[in-house]
Amino acid sequence: MISFPDVAPGERIAISATLYVTFRSCPQQALGRLRGEYPTESIASFKGSLAHRVFARHLVSGPIPERDVLQACREEIGAPEGHLNMKLAPLELNRPSRLAPVLAEVGDLYARFKRFPTDGFRAAEVNLEVDVGGGAILRGRVDAIFDDPSGSPVIIDWKTGARLEDSGPQLEFYALIWALERGELPSRAEAVSVQTGERTGIDPTPKRAEEVAREVAAMIETLRIALQTVSDVDRRAGPYCRWCPLLDGCTEGTTAVEILGGP
Ligand code: SF4
Structure with missing residues (x-):
């Protein structure tokens, strides 16, 4: 079509x-x-990826009781298809004190998510x-x-x-x-x-x-x-430049970050 x-x-x-x-x-x-x-991996993207895995589990297998949400998060981190386990060390989330607030935030997102109808x-x-x-x-x-x-x-x-x-x-x-x-x-x-x-x-x-x-x-x-041809293409600067892995060598991007304010 x-x-x-x-x-x-x-x-x-x-x-x-x-x-x-x-x-x-x-x-x-x-x-x-x-x-x-x-772009380098961030805790925000890790959190988003884990939350999506938990949402999918809810949709496919049914609601997760509140007492089991942390365990569900840990199982999803260990699941091979999510590739989340290998991101723990680079983000220093292999320390329980660093991982706990991330799991708590995912739990909070899940509490909101499970109010959505699944019809x-x-x-x-x-x-x-x-x-x-x-x-x-x-x-x-x-x-x-x-x-x-x-x-x-x-x-x-x-x-x-x-x-x-x-x-x-x-x-x-x-x-x-x-x-x-x-x-x-x-x-x-x-x-x-x-x-x-x-x-x-x-x-x-x-x-x-x-x-x-x-x-x-x-x-x-x-x-x-x-x-x-090992050549470049157009560069269009914007707020997203601050997260661009090419920022260091990009005049347009560094100018935009200066004007818009960097992290
Ligand atoms: S830093 Fe340069 S290459 Fe990166 S998004 Fe901005 S303009 Fe594009």
């Missing part, structure tokens, strides 16, 4: 929602990711992957799928900290991959703040999905040329 533009054959390249969102903010930072330059729940942590030809793959991991009253899928992305107003491009990317893999657009894609219960979202249309497909195809071409 949704067609993806032809992609010229080239080196294998995998495009995630994170890469697409990063490219829209700053193409050079996205290129850096493909060259192995990632229409279909699946949690759904991996999507589409081969769009020419060696290019689109990938996404959707937090949850619910069915709307007519039985059509609704994509849900839980937000434990990020601002909801930045979520549009990520949701559009998920809607595109869902449509390419499943042959139908989701009826809606939503970001939900676990802190406040606030929701924002998009009602995907074929026209917008085709536009996003063209943007992603153009992004693939731009990134591949830069990788092949």
